[in-house]
Amino acid sequence: MKVLFTLGFALMVMLSFGQKKQLVEYKDAIVLRAVAELDSVSASPESDFRKEIQESNISGNYVFDITIREKGVVATVFVVNDGENPIDKQNRMKDIMKRYRFSFKVPKGKSYKFQYTFSF
DSSP: OHHHHHHHHHHHHHHHHHTSOEEOOSHHHHHHHHHHHHHHHHHOTTSHHHHHHHHTTOOSEEEEEEEEEGGGEEEEEEESSTTSSOHHHHHHHHHHHHHOBOSEEOOTTOOEEEEEEEEO
């Protein structure tokens, strides 16, 4: 009984660690990881991110300055290529991006800004 309890407890601990987001600490690593993740979700037709973009009929190139903060939350999204796309599509794309949560977290109290180009 004691062994079964210990195994069950060990399994719960391992599962709880598996669900936590990985902490990425250095700016270069954070930007590379964020760009790779955005490349992946915007290219994958099965991702919720891509499905929402397709449902909104968004097409063209969108250049944004994106700021990430604690827990992978998108803090700000600013349009860089103003005037190239219709305002309503830019705003819709900004809304979609603001709701996105990255699969990693950054150091507490810090935020990191990078530029990303979406091409649809």
